[in-house]
Amino acid sequence: MTIAIPPSDNQHAERLQPTGWLRYFSFSVDHKVIGLQYLVCGFIFYLIGGLLAGAIRIELTSPISDFMPRDVYNQVLTLHGTIMIFLWIVPVINGAFGNYLIPFYVGARDMAFPRLNAVAFWMIPPAGLMLISSYFITGAAQSGWTAYPPLSTTTPAAGQIIWILSVLFLGGSSIFGGINFIATILKMRRPGLKLMQLPMYCWAMLGTSILVVLSTPVLAGTLILLSFDIVAHTGFFNPSMGGNAVVYQHLFWFYSHPAVYIMVLPAFGLVSEILPVHCRKPLFGYVTMVYSIMAIVVLGLVVWAHHMFTSGTPPWMRLFFTIATSFIAVPTGIKFFNWLATLWGGRITLNSAVLFSCGFILNFVFGGITGVALAQVPFDIHVHDTYFVVAHFHYIVYGGSVFVIFASIYHWYPKFTGRMLNEDLGRLHFLLTFVGFNLCFAPQHWLGLYGMPRRVAEYDPQFAFVNQLSSVGALLMAISTLPFLFNVVQSAFKGRIAGDNPWNALTPEWLTSSPPPVENWTGEAPLVTEPYGYGVPADQLDLAATSGRDLWTNGQ
Amino acid sequence: MTTTTPIEQGSEESLTNTDEHHQDHRMFGLATFLVADGMTFAGFFAAYLTFRAVNPLMPDAIYELELPLPTINTVLLLVSSATFHRAGQALKRSESARCQRWLLITAGLGIAFLASQMVEYFTLPFGLTDNLYASTFYAVTGFHGLHVTLGAIMILIVWWQSRSPGGRITSHNQFPLEAAELYWHFVDGIWVILFIILYLL
Numbered sequence: 001m002t003i004a005i006p007p008s009d010n011q012h013a014e015r016l017q018p019t020g021w022l023r024y025f026s027f028s029v030d031h032k033v034i035g036l037q038y039l040v041c042g043f044i045f046y047l048i049g050g051l052l053a054g055a056i057r058i059e060l061t062s063p064i065s066d067f068m069p070r071d072v073y074n075q076v077l078t079l080h081g082t083i084m085i086f087l088w089i090v091p092v093i094n095g096a097f098g099n100y101l102i103p104f105y106v107g108a109r110d111m112a113f114p115r116l117n118a119v120a121f122w123m124i125p126p127a128g129l130m131l132i133s134s135y136f137i138t139g140a141a142q143s144g145w146t147a148y149p150p151l152s153t154t155t156p157a158a159g160q161i162i163w164i165l166s167v168l169f170l171g172g173s174s175i176f177g178g179i180n181f182i183a184t185i186l187k188m189r190r191p192g193l194k195l196m197q198l199p200m201y202c203w204a205m206l207g208t209s210i211l212v213v214l215s216t217p218v219l220a221g222t223l224i225l226l227s228f229d230i231v232a233h234t235g236f237f238n239p240s241m242g243g244n245a246v247v248y249q250h251l252f253w254f255y256s257h258p259a260v261y262i263m264v265l266p267a268f269g270l271v272s273e274i275l276p277v278h279c280r281k282p283l284f285g286y287v288t289m290v291y292s293i294m295a296i297v298v299l300g301l302v303v304w305a306h307h308m309f310t311s312g313t314p315p316w317m318r319l320f321f322t323i324a325t326s327f328i329a330v331p332t333g334i335k336f337f338n339w340l341a342t343l344w345g346g347r348i349t350l351n352s353a354v355l356f357s358c359g360f361i362l363n364f365v366f367g368g369i370t371g372v373a374l375a376q377v378p379f380d381i382h383v384h385d386t387y388f389v390v391a392h393f394h395y396i397v398y399g400g401s402v403f404v405i406f407a408s409i410y411h412w413y414p415k416f417t418g419r420m421l422n423e424d425l426g427r428l429h430f431l432l433t434f435v436g437f438n439l440c441f442a443p444q445h446w447l448g449l450y451g452m453p454r455r456v457a458e459y460d461p462q463f464a465f466v467n468q469l470s471s472v473g474a475l476l477m478a479i480s481t482l483p484f485l486f487n488v489v490q491s492a493f494k495g496r497i498a499g500d501n502p503w504n505a506l507t508p509e510w511l512t513s514s515p516p517p518v519e520n521w522t523g524e525a526p527l528v529t530e531p532y533g534y535g536v537p538a539d540q541l542d543l544a545a546t547s548g549r550d551l552w553t554n555g556q
Numbered sequence: 557m558t559t560t561t562p563i564e565q566g567s568e569e570s571l572t573n574t575d576e577h578h579q580d581h582r583m584f585g586l587a588t589f590l591v592a593d594g595m596t597f598a599g600f601f602a603a604y605l606t607f608r609a610v611n612p613l614m615p616d617a618i619y620e621l622e623l624p625l626p627t628i629n630t631v632l633l634l635v636s637s638a639t640f641h642r643a644g645q646a647l648k649r650s651e652s653a654r655c656q657r658w659l660l661i662t663a664g665l666g667i668a669f670l671a672s673q674m675v676e677y678f679t680l681p682f683g684l685t686d687n688l689y690a691s692t693f694y695a696v697t698g699f700h701g702l703h704v705t706l707g708a709i710m711i712l713i714v715w716w717q718s719r720s721p722g723g724r725i726t727s728h729n730q731f732p733l734e735a736a737e738l739y740w741h742f743v744d745g746i747w748v749i750l751f752i753i754l755y756l757l
Binding site for chain 1: 579581582584585588589591592593594595596597598599600602603606607610611613614617684685687688691692695699
């Protein structure tokens with residue numbers, strides 16, 4: 001009568017699947033293997049996207065188009081945007097950390113649908129390779145990551161169609177992942193664990209997954225219509241055939257504005273995990289954190305047209321979307337002050353994870369302020385499609401999400417591998433990244449205010465010096481990757497043995513061995529009802545009492 | 557549809573390492589997926605309604621829809637939802653033969669819908685690229701027709717698997733039938749909305 005093999009039938013799985021390093025190349029259904037597959041795969045795409053960013057910055061060191069032809073520049077910036085968003089940040093900050101941590105946090109042995117999980121991951125490498133190979137086969141898409149018509153319908157069709165196909169694949173992967181997270185968080189919780197006792201990352205992933213499930217399908221539908229326009233010569237978005245290009249923008253931003261929250265909400269969650277551990281203080285304002293995440297989810301769905309203030313939007317629409325967008329600053333501000341209050345008076349260990357987290361808070365509040373500024377119509381019309389927008393966006397997704405990805409790698413690497421990272425190299429990495437990042441993107445605010453348009457290979461010679469400054473910053477960012485890569489590879493073999501819980505943390509993933517066994521705990525899953533129960537001196541901290549069981553009998 | 561039987565943890569040896577019961581959340585996952593799928597349709601409908609509101613039809617464009625055939629189609633799909641429900645009830649009472657009969661009737665109604673849709677496509681006075689409304693009409697009904705096609709194939713698979721006495725679908729394992737049934741009701745519901753928006757408005 002065993003009709004559907006339950007996923008916890010792990011002996012079967014263990015027999016069938018390779019156990020050594022080969023399992024990272026297999027169709028593994030173990031959520032920890034899948035999480036690391038997402039992480040490493042995403043990082044490889046990050047390196048490729050970074051090379052493309054380097055090419056852009058080299059081109060922009062001089063006002064004339066001399067490093068590459070203009071159409072190649074268009075392809076490079078399109079690939080850079082698409083790779084960084086769909087193949088690096090979204091898969092890593094959702095897929096990698098979500099898959100690794102969420103089952104621990106809800107006290108489960110695996111995700112709700114382990115096989116769907118593996119399918120979702122294995123859709124990513126082919127889609128990414130297809131996208132990149134389009135550059136070599138037909139020439140990649142040239143219309144930017146937004147693919148606005150008429151740009152996307154008048155540039156060479158083959159590259160654009162390959163771009164649409166790979167984004168559809170990546171969107172499908174994202175939806176499958178979102179379904180899995182919602183089911184795992186709502187349905188797979190250990191008996192006795194209440195929703196309001198979950199670590200904050202669970203709430204962030206629940207909110208993110210709701211956004212993924214509600215908005216990604218709309219992008220898919222839009223891209224299907226766009227491909228009809230390209231292949232079958234329909235006129236959905238072609239005004240000369242009676243169509244309407246602005247409808248594309250509405251549908252596109254109905255996904256792509258929430259996409260920003262899909263990239264940033266999980267970062268909020270991860271920072272909320274990292275800070276209490278290294279400050280030895282409870283997370284400040286747990287309940288307000290939860291409600292502000294949910295407020296961001298709801299508001300995030302009704303602000304999309306603030307990307308379209310120059311697209312002939314009527315006044316009532318401008319008014320509504322300006323107000324709605326400004327409202328988002330409220331829940332975001334609550335979270336920001338909660339992190340500051342968590343840090344306040346804590347016994348802070350300034351290690352790499354905390355440095356990157358603090359870098360995130362600084363960068364993100366700056367990106368948030370320029371975001372509120374951009375929501376105001378009079379200002380937005382002045383700087384629309386200039387480098388001000390580029391600067392704002394990179395402060396959100398690099399200064400926000402990518403800083404948190406690095407913080408999370410420094411925080412959870414001991415759990416992933418069982419070995420510690422080198423702290424000195426980590427601090428060097430932070431210093432280079434922080435200085436390089438701000439040197440690269442802060443001057444771009446100035447460029448944008450003075451009217452330098454984005455996505456153009458040539459510019460007015462008066463901008464040359466500031467652009468060169470920005471390129472130096474980009475070079476520093478590129479160099480900063482080297483100590484990180486060296487650190488990660490070297491520590492995997494020679495790093496100090498971490499032990500089960502090097503940070504004396506209370507969240508459930510630390511209450512097992514490092515790296516954890518296949519089904520996460522050799523015994524019963526711990527019931528952690530106070531994931532942030534810090535605030536007593538370290539030598540008096542009773543891990544066993546806080547988690548409600550004897551931790552060390554089964555974990556080792 | 558929420559009466560899925562819990563998965564039985566077959567052999568005892570698989571319980572040595574875990575004492576927990578992995579519950580069956582597949583219907584929940586499917587329902588979440590259908591929410592996502594519904595959002596795709598919502599995007600199409602929003603596009604169509606926006607086109608109607610701001611893009612007037614060009615003077616020489618031909619866009620006329622006849623009501624009789626799609627009304628028959630609506631009835632076909634609504635009846636098929638009822639027959640699928642009867643199939644599910646029959647399975648719960650372990651009346652295998654009756655269940656199979658209702659499944660076949662449901663699949664037949666679905667295929668009749670597709671055939672009728674084809675007839676409509678070939679008799680309409682406009683083609684895919686003739687004008688904006690025509691393109692949207694074909695895109696939306698075509699995307700829905702794709703869903704009906706997949707649903708009909710699923711019903712036939714369910715029927716095939718419930719045939720043999722030792723088959724996969726019995727009163728102890730109703731999941732495939734329940735999943736197909738939920739999906740089919742979803743596709744029918746979308747058609748009703750589509751019918752109202754495209755034909756009646």
